[in-house]
Amino acid sequence: MQGITSFLQATLRLATPTLLASLGIVFSERAGIVNIGTEGMMLIGALAGVMGSYYTGSVILGTLIAMLVTVLFVSIFGFFTVIIKADQTVIGTGMNILAAGLTITANRAVFGASTSPPSIDVFDSWRIPLLADIPVIGPALFNQPIPVYLAFLFVPIAGFIMFRTNTGLKLRAVGENPRACDTVGISVTKVRFLAVLYSGVLAGFAGAFVSMGQMSFFTEGIISGGGFMAVAAVVFGNYTPRGVMFSSLVFGAAYALMPRIQAASMGIPGQFILMLPYLITIIALCLVIRRSNRPTSSAVPYIKE
Amino acid sequence: MSEMNQEVSVNEVKEDRVAGKEILRMVNVSKHFAQVVANKDVNLTVVEGEVHALLGENGAGKSTLMNVLYGLYAPSAGEVYYKGEKVEIHSPGQAINLGIGMVHQHFMLIPALSAIENVVLGYEGNGTVLDLKAAAKTFSDMSKQYGMAIDPWMRVEQLSVGQQQRLEILKALYRDAELLILDEPTAVLTPQEVENLFDIIRQLTKEGKTIIFISHKLNEIMTICDRCTVLRNGRVAAEGLPVKDIKNANQLAELMVGQTVNLKTDKSVAKPGEVVLQVKNVSALNDRKLQALNDVSFEIRAGEILGVAGVDGNGQSELVKVLTGLIPASEGQVRISGVDCINKSPKQILEHGVSHIPEDRQKMGMIAAMNLRENICLMEYDRMPYSGKGGLLRWSWIDEHSRELCSKYQVRTPGVQELAGNLSGGNQQKLVVGRELDREPKLLIAVHPSRGLDIGATKYIQSRIVEERDRGAAVLLVSTELDEVMDLSDRIIVLYEGEIMGTIEQKDADRNALGLLMAGIKNNEAQAG
Numbered sequence: 001m002q003g004i005t006s007f008l009q010a011t012l013r014l015a016t017p018t019l020l021a022s023l024g025i026v027f028s029e030r031a032g033i034v035n036i037g038t039e040g041m042m043l044i045g046a047l048a049g050v051m052g053s054y055y056t057g058s059v060i061l062g063t064l065i066a067m068l069v070t071v072l073f074v075s076i077f078g079f080f081t082v083i084i085k086a087d088q089t090v091i092g093t094g095m096n097i098l099a100a101g102l103t104i105t106a107n108r109a110v111f112g113a114s115t116s117p118p119s120i121d122v123f124d125s126w127r128i129p130l131l132a133d134i135p136v137i138g139p140a141l142f143n144q145p146i147p148v149y150l151a152f153l154f155v156p157i158a159g160f161i162m163f164r165t166n167t168g169l170k171l172r173a174v175g176e177n178p179r180a181c182d183t184v185g186i187s188v189t190k191v192r193f194l195a196v197l198y199s200g201v202l203a204g205f206a207g208a209f210v211s212m213g214q215m216s217f218f219t220e221g222i223i224s225g226g227g228f229m230a231v232a233a234v235v236f237g238n239y240t241p242r243g244v245m246f247s248s249l250v251f252g253a254a255y256a257l258m259p260r261i262q263a264a265s266m267g268i269p270g271q272f273i274l275m276l277p278y279l280i281t282i283i284a285l286c287l288v289i290r291r292s293n294r295p296t297s298s299a300v301p302y303i304k305e
Numbered sequence: 306m307s308e309m310n311q312e313v314s315v316n317e318v319k320e321d322r323v324a325g326k327e328i329l330r331m332v333n334v335s336k337h338f339a340q341v342v343a344n345k346d347v348n349l350t351v352v353e354g355e356v357h358a359l360l361g362e363n364g365a366g367k368s369t370l371m372n373v374l375y376g377l378y379a380p381s382a383g384e385v386y387y388k389g390e391k392v393e394i395h396s397p398g399q400a401i402n403l404g405i406g407m408v409h410q411h412f413m414l415i416p417a418l419s420a421i422e423n424v425v426l427g428y429e430g431n432g433t434v435l436d437l438k439a440a441a442k443t444f445s446d447m448s449k450q451y452g453m454a455i456d457p458w459m460r461v462e463q464l465s466v467g468q469q470q471r472l473e474i475l476k477a478l479y480r481d482a483e484l485l486i487l488d489e490p491t492a493v494l495t496p497q498e499v500e501n502l503f504d505i506i507r508q509l510t511k512e513g514k515t516i517i518f519i520s521h522k523l524n525e526i527m528t529i530c531d532r533c534t535v536l537r538n539g540r541v542a543a544e545g546l547p548v549k550d551i552k553n554a555n556q557l558a559e560l561m562v563g564q565t566v567n568l569k570t571d572k573s574v575a576k577p578g579e580v581v582l583q584v585k586n587v588s589a590l591n592d593r594k595l596q597a598l599n600d601v602s603f604e605i606r607a608g609e610i611l612g613v614a615g616v617d618g619n620g621q622s623e624l625v626k627v628l629t630g631l632i633p634a635s636e637g638q639v640r641i642s643g644v645d646c647i648n649k650s651p652k653q654i655l656e657h658g659v660s661h662i663p664e665d666r667q668k669m670g671m672i673a674a675m676n677l678r679e680n681i682c683l684m685e686y687d688r689m690p691y692s693g694k695g696g697l698l699r700w701s702w703i704d705e706h707s708r709e710l711c712s713k714y715q716v717r718t719p720g721v722q723e724l725a726g727n728l729s730g731g732n733q734q735k736l737v738v739g740r741e742l743d744r745e746p747k748l749l750i751a752v753h754p755s756r757g758l759d760i761g762a763t764k765y766i767q768s769r770i771v772e773e774r775d776r777g778a779a780v781l782l783v784s785t786e787l788d789e790v791m792d793l794s795d796r797i798i799v800l801y802e803g804e805i806m807g808t809i810e811q812k813d814a815d816r817n818a819l820g821l822l823m824a825g826i827k828n829n830e831a832q833a834g
Binding site for chain 2: 180
């Protein structure tokens with residue numbers, strides 16, 4: 001019983017960064033932008049959050065700063081892909097390389113290269129009374145850091161925005177047929193750019209949660225593929241918030257399973273176990289490649305005649 | 306060209322206007338794209354409640370002018386007055402607010418969304434949270450009022466082409482459009498659907514709406530329009546000509562083309578020779594694994610044109626793909642000059658003297674990003690005289706040959722190094738036709754050979770096809786343009802849901818008989834009913 005509880009708890013907590021980031025990029029993906037630079041955005045968010053928390057002494061302020069900095073960072077991506085209409089994959093890859101270098105440099109400049117990390121304010125678990133007393137699932141579901149609750153609460157809200165509001169309709173339409181949107185007076189550039197900025201907000205939050213919720217400081221390469229997993233989660237989740245939640249949980253479970261298999265010492269080399277989440281991602285993507293809500297104009301820049 | 310004569314006739318008709326309140330006046334509108342002049346000093350005056358035809362060949366500047374009016378293009382010069390007031394329209398949103406609606410030739414709908422979502426998309430009256438139910442009710446009431454019932458909850462991809470067009474019209478009416486621009490609205494419709502559209506247009510004008518009807522189909526203009534403005538090479542060739550004063554289609558054609566045109570393709574009686582193509586009990590599935598062809602059998606002899614009529618999507622495309630080896634047949638036999646050609650590769654089939662003018666020149670006929678000479682060697686690059694020993698291409702010979710081909714088939718181009726994608730649609734098609742006919746085929750498969758072409762190019766390509774027949778080729782002509790099939794074919798088969806509904810000799814063919822077969826009603830049933 002204890003094992004199940006701790007496994008569930010780890011699954012939710014480990015699914016949260018993927019969920020947060022993919023709830024952001026599911027919107028930009030729907031608008032027709034494939035942002036392979038999510039990895040870099042999360043990296044920037046992770047460092048900015050730590051710095052914010054270090055200087056302000058508050059994890060909340062740190063997270064807000066992470067969001068703001070990531071939005072500034074992703075606006076570069078938005079400028080090149082949406083306004084200049086450059087290739088999204090190339091720019092996204094460039095953003096990842098930029099973020100990797102930038103975070104290493106900034107981290108060493110501020111905190112020094114070899115000293116042990118100072119302690120900062122991080123997300124603590126927040127126990128919900130009564131609900132957390134339910135046997136087995138109670139401690140797993142209702143004794144988590146606040147971002148975990150927020151991420152899961154946001155799933156139905158994101159669904160509502162995407163499928164029930166005027167903004168959501170515009171967003172989905174822009175990804176399908178931008179020219180048609182143009183003829184009914186919608187600014188394709190505006191919708192796409194705002195969707196990209198919005199994905200930056202959540203990617204920054206996701207990064208901050210990695211460095212201040214799962215860990216308690218920034219290390220180089222801290223995201224280690226989490227951003228790519230978020231992009232994969234959107235595809236695997238068939239471009240809906242609910243689907244994204246499902247795929248994030250699958251990935252989270254794979255991460256949670258990792259140390260448990262290792263602990264069971266079944267003779268499988270550790271390196272193979274570390275591959276597990278990524279292997280599951282690949283298999284999952286192969287399984288869903290056919291049925292798809294993938295927007296028709298995905299990754300195609302819209303150029304007015 | 307008889308530019309001078311035209312000017313005179315323009316002045317004559319200017320005096321004779323249909324009485325009524327003017328809704329739109331475009332004055333001396335010009336539009337340049339880089340060095341190309343798309344519109345030059347165009348004047349257009351539209352009166353409330355009329356159907357005003359905007360006539361011109363492809364590339365004459367009709368769509369450009371309307372895109373200027375709709376705010377998609379900024380005019381280089383000129384003024385627009387709407388309901389007597391000078392307006393500058395910078396965006397479609399602004400045009401919509403003025404009461405201008407446009408149904409584009411390629412529908413501006415989003416297939417993955419429902420009909421009602423498409424209707425309210427971008428509508429300014431939307432709340433933050435969409436109330437689709439209320440919108441659907443308004444929409445349904447409106448669609449019933451105009452006799453265009455469409456289920457608002459259907460996804461657009463499930464609607465037929467005719468329904469999609471009606472949805473586009475309703476989308477504009479939902480935004481209270483008073484002036485409705487219909488860009489080539491009949492290009493995708495069956496004869497019956499065209500009648501339907503005309504009824505809708507009549508009802509709309511009765512309720513005071515104004516229609517600008519863009520077309521190059523003369524008969525339609527004679528039927529539905531009140532007045533007509535003709536564009537030629539971006540300039541006005543005739544302004545506001547009352548249609549009742551027009552004697553016949555030939556007169557309009559002359560204004561449009563600038564010279565006398567013969568609307569009928571001349572053709573002698575066929576002298577069929579031995580059987581070239583033999584198709585026996587062929588069945589095939591389409592890409593969605595549904596039965597697309599069912600037990601189809603026919604023959605074509607040398608020196609004869611067999612026309613295939615039918616509404617788009619009734620197996621024509623699959624038939625051609627089976628014959629050219631692009632998709633497999635599930636059953637049956639195909640023999641070309643007696644050689645078994647079923648389920649062979651396209652290359653093997655083409656080697657038996659088959660030429661193919663494909664249905665979509667952009668996707669299947671040519672490579673837009675390659676230049677002319679490269680496109681010309683696509684079929685025979687691997688043999689003499691295109692390539693020499695060692696497989697190297699002989700560019701000097703190819704260049705010379707390409708130039709000959711361009712002049713023989715009237716492909717207007719700055720040179721053979723020009724990218725095929727930069728040519729106009731008509732010249733692209735002539736390039737494809739030229740390349741295919743140059744191989745002197747025994748069997749010519751021509752699919753929608755004149756789709757999207759102007760009168761001049763259409764007549765030219767049609768006469769070339771007839772010449773091929775006279776040379777002794779067997780021709781399979783697939784077209785959704787009934788007139789084209791009826792004019793050119795010696796015999797006509799009609800496909801409906803993958804089956805041959807009947808075979809008609811050219812002399813017995815008329816629109817009514819073919820139309821019934823196209824709708825799936827066999828002769829004996831029609832007589833019985």
